[in-house]
Amino acid sequence: MDKGADYEVKDINLAGQGFLNLEIAESRMQALMKVRQRFQREKPLKGTRIGMALHVTKETGVLVRTLVAGGADVAITGCNPLSTQDDVAAALAKEGIKVWAYKGESKEDYYRYLNNVIAFKPNITIDDGCDLVSEIHKKHQHLIREIIAGCEETTTGIIRLKAMEKDNALKYPMIAVNDNKTKHLLDNYFGTGQSTIDGILRATNVLFAGKNVVICGYGDCGKGVSLKTKGLGANVIVTEVDSFRALQAALDGFRVMPIKEAAKIGDIFITVTGNKNVIDIEHIKLMKDCAVLANSGHFDAEINVNELKKTAKPRRVRPFLDEYVISGKKIYVCGEGRLVNLAAAEGHPSEVMSTSFCGQALACEYAAKNKGRLPIKVIQLPEEIDDDIAKLQLDAMGIQIDTLTKEQKEYLESWQEGT
Ligand SMILES: NC(=O)c1ccc[n+]([C@@H]2O[C@H](COP(=O)([O-])OP(=O)(O)OC[C@H]3O[C@@H](n4cnc5c(N)ncnc54)[C@H](O)[C@@H]3O)[C@@H](O)[C@H]2O)c1
Incomplete structure (x- = not known):
């Protein structure tokens, strides 16, 4: 294991391959790269600490870089003991990201790393499976004052969050990124x-x-x-x-x-x-x-x-x-x-993760913009944001579509016209 002040990864010398994999992923994640370019100009996440428990893959690396481009300080660990890509973890460590993860983690290391992310005192949490949120709620409730919102990536996480909401155990707002059409109908399916x-x-x-x-x-x-x-x-x-x-x-x-x-x-x-x-x-x-x-x-x-x-x-x-x-x-x-x-493989192809992670990046921006105004519930991103993600992806694929004519708009909004 290679350790530094702010990282623990399998082998820091794997960073070279990690950078190459990140480069390939970026070339296939054009929608997310568009979000990154805007984030770079507008810095919507300036001064925000984002703590993540996500599969540490090349696609997640592209998301991390996007959040950093938006002004965030990011700390990340994995959300499954077997899913980390060690070369990507090494590359992120080399870039100065706080990262604790390796493929084949013991249960002890898994929870130690989760606690490193918690000790970073995140203002926004990003989870895949709700382990980070659940650990914060069980053992670190004093940190919740500082937390604006959480974003959840997967169906199982949403189920757990809804169970917390039902038990009145949920203490900060949760954005169900999985429920974006551009997430569960693309990522889960394709x-x-x-x-x-x-x-x-x-x-x-x-x-x-x-x-x-x-x-x-x-x-x-x-x-x-x-x-x-x-x-x-x-x-x-x-x-x-x-x-x-x-x-x-x-x-x-x-x-x-x-x-x-x-x-x-x-x-x-x-x-x-x-x-x-x-x-x-x-x-x-x-x-x-x-x-x-x-x-x-x-x-x-x-x-x-x-x-x-x-x-x-x-x-x-x-x-x-x-x-x-x-x-x-x-x-x-x-x-x-x-x-x-x-x-046993590398997770979803980058193209699919591009729309999923546009959802994560835009959910963080939405949370930061609406700090203090979101209900303490499991909420969805506004439909316009989901639509914008689909547009970004269509654009990346060079696909154009029709727009409603004035006559069609009126027809769809009226009830008088019949046979
Ligand atoms: N591998 C991945 O990369 C990946 C990606 C997305 C989601 N997921 C995970 O995959 C799982 C399924 O996600 P989803 O979005 O399809 O959920 P979903 O809720 O849409 O579908 C799950 C289905 O399983 C059925 N089911 C429940 N218990 C069953 C049983 N005992 N026998 C047979 N069927 C049963 C349910 O009725 C439901 O139709 C979740 O754990 C989710 O977090 C994994």
């Missing part, structure tokens, strides 16, 4: 769709074509994973607990059945539910020889790996692949059951 498969392929190099691939959860992520999996020629089977989403899956042409049935016929299993023990030990025992299990939901609770470890001893057969032998059958688990796209 991003998770592609990068989950990327993670499984890097861990296993298994062929998807002709396989029975069981996808647990048909939300924004599950829909994306199903679509891409079908595109690879697999037979997609969906499991759900929500009637409407199960119906959507069936009408999209997928087989839908309970996990107990799917367990017997699946070759590859992917969980994306945000729930726990969706694939439990009783299901694993029903599986075929050489079944592959992967999770892309936020926490490593979706596949009951703890129980699996009690039943059989894992053998590491490839960098992100563990083999368990149960009743003579081999079962493979990717990335220790942690989100496979970040554990």
Whole structure:
């Protein structure tokens, strides 16, 4: 481990590769770069301390640089023990960013680093999964006076924040960045769709074509994973607990059945539910020889790996692949059951993270501009900001669209005209 006054990273000498990866990400994140150019001129975050617990990837690095360009002082740690890109962490440390993160963190280091970010006394928090907010609320309530707002990146984090709000436990305003259309309908759908498969392929190099691939959860992520999996020629089977989403899956042409049935016929299993023990030990025992299990939901609770470890001893057969032998059958688990796209691959492609992180950057600006005026609730960014992000991305892609004529505007606003 390399340590400095304001950083702890795996190897500071990896910075060179980190700078190159940041350069590539910036070339693919044109919408966010537009935000950065404006931030550089206007400095909307001047004097604001931003504490972040986000996957430390090259795309997050581009966000950090954007916030710094806006005048912020930034401290960052990871939000998952396996998702840090060590070269990017090294590059950020070299740039003078306060960064504590390495791939393969112990639980102790994970929470020590989270507490380093808290000790930085942030005015705005950015979370992916709510660990930072929850630690502040549990142990550092005296710091909340200084906090303007928090921004949350993922579905699981929003669920936890809404539970805090319901219990009257929430003590500062939270912006649900995940709920931007330009986040959950793009990042969760296209991003998770592609990068989950990327993670499984890097861990296993298994062929998807002709396989029975069981996808647990048909939300924004599950829909994306199903679509891409079908595109690879697999037979997609969906499991759900929500009637409407199960119906959507069936009408999209997928087989839908309970996990107990799917367990017997699946070759590859992917969980994306945000729930726990969706694939439990009783299901694993029903599986075929050489079944592959992967999770892309936020926490490593979706596949009951703890129980699996009690039943059989894992053998590491490839960098992100563990083999368990149960009743003579081999079962493979990717990335220790942690989100496979970040554990075994590089997370979402930069283009997708560009719109997600425009949401984070603009949420910070919105919070700073509305200091003291935001309700202590889980709130959404105004729709105009979401629309602006979509425009920035269309612009980056060189796509033009039509505008309503005066006649069309009037027609859409009127109720008198009929057949
Ligand atoms: N890997 C990534 O990079 C990434 C990106 C975005 C979101 N996420 C995470 O992925 C998870 C899913 O996100 P989402 O936006 O699709 O959420 P969502 O709420 O839109 O969908 C989750 C779906 O899972 C279903 N579900 C719940 N329990 C189930 C069970 N026991 N069996 C089968 N289905 C069940 C729900 O009914 C729902 O339809 C969350 O944890 C989120 O934080 C991961």
